[in-house]
Amino acid sequence: MNSMKPSMALPTVNSKHLCAAGAALLAALAVVSLLTGKYPLTLEGLLAGDEMQLRVFWNLRASRTAVGIVGGFALGIAGFVYQTVFRNPLASPDVIGVSSGASAGAAAGILFLSGAAQVTLASFAGALAAVGLALALSALDKAGRHSTIVLAGIAVHSLAQTVLMCLKLTADPERELASIEYWIMGSLNAISGYSIKGNLILCLLCIAVLFLMHRQILLLSAEEGEARMLGVSVGRLRLAVLLAATLTVASIVSLSGLISFVGLLAPHGARMLTHRNDAGTMLLGGLLGGIILTAADILARSVSSVELPVSIFTSLLGAPFLIYLIVRGRKET
Amino acid sequence: MSFFTVSDLSAGYGGRSVIEKLSFHLEEGCVLGILGANGSGKTTLLKAICGILPHGGSCALEGIPLDGLSPRKLARLCGYIPQRSGISIDISVLDVVLMGFNPQLGLLEAPSPKMKQDALRALELTGLAGMAGKNYLHLSEGQKQLCILARTLASGSRLLLLDEPESSLDFRYRYRMLELLRDWTAKGRRAVLTSLHDPSLALNYCDRLLLLTGPDTCRLLLPGSDPLEKMEKELSLIYGSISLHRCRERNGAERLVMLKEKEEEINAGRDENHICG
Numbered sequence: 071m072n073s074m075k076p077s078m079a080l081p082t083v084n085s086k087h088l089c090a091a092g093a094a095l096l097a098a099l100a101v102v103s104l105l106t107g108k109y110p111l112t113l114e115g116l117l118a119g120d121e122m123q124l125r126v127f128w129n130l131r132a133s134r135t136a137v138g139i140v141g142g143f144a145l146g147i148a149g150f151v152y153q154t155v156f157r158n159p160l161a162s163p164d165v166i167g168v169s170s171g172a173s174a175g176a177a178a179g180i181l182f183l184s185g186a187a188q189v190t191l192a193s194f195a196g197a198l199a200a201v202g203l204a205l206a207l208s209a210l211d212k213a214g215r216h217s218t219i220v221l222a223g224i225a226v227h228s229l230a231q232t233v234l235m236c237l238k239l240t241a242d243p244e245r246e247l248a249s250i251e252y253w254i255m256g257s258l259n260a261i262s263g264y265s266i267k268g269n270l271i272l273c274l275l276c277i278a279v280l281f282l283m284h285r286q287i288l289l290l291s292a293e294e295g296e297a298r299m300l301g302v303s304v305g306r307l308r309l310a311v312l313l314a315a316t317l318t319v320a321s322i323v324s325l326s327g328l329i330s331f332v333g334l335l336a337p338h339g340a341r342m343l344t345h346r347n348d349a350g351t352m353l354l355g356g357l358l359g360g361i362i363l364t365a366a367d368i369l370a371r372s373v374s375s376v377e378l379p380v381s382i383f384t385s386l387l388g389a390p391f392l393i394y395l396i397v398r399g400r401k402e403t
Numbered sequence: 404m405s406f407f408t409v410s411d412l413s414a415g416y417g418g419r420s421v422i423e424k425l426s427f428h429l430e431e432g433c434v435l436g437i438l439g440a441n442g443s444g445k446t447t448l449l450k451a452i453c454g455i456l457p458h459g460g461s462c463a464l465e466g467i468p469l470d471g472l473s474p475r476k477l478a479r480l481c482g483y484i485p486q487r488s489g490i491s492i493d494i495s496v497l498d499v500v501l502m503g504f505n506p507q508l509g510l511l512e513a514p515s516p517k518m519k520q521d522a523l524r525a526l527e528l529t530g531l532a533g534m535a536g537k538n539y540l541h542l543s544e545g546q547k548q549l550c551i552l553a554r555t556l557a558s559g560s561r562l563l564l565l566d567e568p569e570s571s572l573d574f575r576y577r578y579r580m581l582e583l584l585r586d587w588t589a590k591g592r593r594a595v596l597t598s599l600h601d602p603s604l605a606l607n608y609c610d611r612l613l614l615l616t617g618p619d620t621c622r623l624l625l626p627g628s629d630p631l632e633k634m635e636k637e638l639s640l641i642y643g644s645i646s647l648h649r650c651r652e653r654n655g656a657e658r659l660v661m662l663k664e665k666e667e668e669i670n671a672g673r674d675e676n677h678i679c680g
Binding site for chain 2: 154157282283285286288289291292294295296298299300301302303304341344345346347348
């Protein structure tokens with residue numbers, strides 16, 4: 071990046087190397103994640119076809135690891151998209167109420183439905199309802215300003231919080247309230263093979279769409295009039311991009327509960343490393359998200375005899391990393 | 404039929420109208436400069452033509468009304484340079500220029516190698532050769548303006564709408580930018596509409612000048628042929644008391660120079676056709 075030569079090859083070599091390193095680290099963490107847990111798995115046992123080991127591997131570890139990787143990746147990508155589209159480094163998928171909608175939906179699911187799959191569905195429906203409402207409200211503003219979406223998101227967020235509070239009030243404190251609270255804290259614990267496929271496929275599809283639309287996402291970061299005069303149908307494009315980004319988050323959060331910090335931190339980390347917003351940086355943001363969430367999940371199920379909420383560890387891992395990047399950035403400039 | 408016509412254009416903010424029923428037209432190959440005091444509606448006029456601001460009246464380029472066009476079609480015809488680009492993320496200079504090709508690309512299509520070459524050539528043309536890989540945010544304000552100019556020139560539109568594109572440029576690059584615009588316009592079926600900060604630049608590089616003297620009054624000057632007294636009178640409606648002089652460059656080319664006079668000497672006699680140097 072310091073060379074004076076015009077470089078045709080963007081993303082730069084720098085971001086390619088970083089992505090390769092990130093992918094390697096993520097793969098290593100995936101192996102650790104597959105082998106970590108209460109039931110001891112060994113490579114020999116799996117290869118020899120030990121039935122119990124294989125069942126634990128496929129039903130518990132593999133799906134859990136998949137959600138860790140894809141979920142972290144999705145949160146990183148969604149965060150990147152939100153921060154770029156809203157031109158705000160503090161924007162995260164929560165801005166348009168997806169997390170609080172998912173929480174309220176999950177709470178309703180825990181109260182009125184039964185079974186993990188129904189709770190997942192209810193939470194997904196809650197997230198979609200919140201996002202749909204926020205975007206519909208913002209469409210009332212004919213000028214289509216960014217700030218309107220943020221304001222609509224805040225309104226929907228408080229509305230969903232109120233719904234959540236009412237649901238908590240009616241919940242039985244011994245069982246239901248506890249499981250609502252536990253759900254909100256976030257965990258990859260309740261995930262098992264049969265319930266995740268649909269969510270993962272949707273999530274990966276949306277991620278693919280976002281990568282394809284990367285050039286358009288950068289155009290949205292220009293000022294609205296400027297973007298329009300670059301041939302962008304700002305309102306429609308922004309709606310499509312936000313919808314895809316939010317669907318990725320909704321499909322993950324409805325499985326895992328709230329996961330703090332990954333969506334905010336991972337894209338920041340990627341940008342601080344590459345000083346760019348190109349597709350390589352977006353990929354790196356996803357990889358960092360996967361690394362943080364997988365590492366946090368490994369810690370969540372290994373540091374104590376009981377399973378801990380994963381958000382504790384995403385924050386514990388994320389905050390020092392962010393501070394390191396800030397200090398490093400200061401030195402450079 | 405004129406190349407570009409504006410009829411009865413009105414626009415403003417929150418019910419307060421800044422320009423009212425403005426009409427003018429622009430011929431092919433013409434650079435029209437817009438001059439006006441601060442707040443006289445230069446930016447409003449440009450934004451209304453772009454359709455960024457809600458407005459009344461209509462604009463047409465080669466008979467095609469601009470109002471009903473999709474952003475994509477509009478962007479193929481018209482390029483716009485805002486006073487300050489809103490780009491505020493880390494992005495390479497080359498990628499900023501490549502944004503200009505967006506109207507010619509499909510939604511998911513990537514810029515072709517030829518577009519990249521055109522973009523690099525546009526950067527060279529604007530004096531930013533070798534900056535393609537740099538971070539746009541690390542450029543100076545003037546360099547940013549040149550980069551956005553490169554983006555607009557490369558994009559292949561027919562009418563350029565520029566909002567004080569020279570305001571952050573140093574002395575040398577102000578002239579360079581106007582030279583570039585003149586060269587670009589000379590290539591046929593093209594025209595430029597630009598508001599300018601610097602009246603001397605406008606007097607010497609624009610074929611016509613549109614003076615915004617009130618919400619519903621504008622005056623047209625032809626700096627090449629109008630008599631000095633007329634231009635002085637009209638320009639002083641904007642800038643207060645001023646005087647115009649014809650000077651010669653070393654190579655003999657004639658230039659117009661505008662000087663600010665002290666306000667109390669408005670009607671003091673002076674040599675209208677004084678030649679300095």
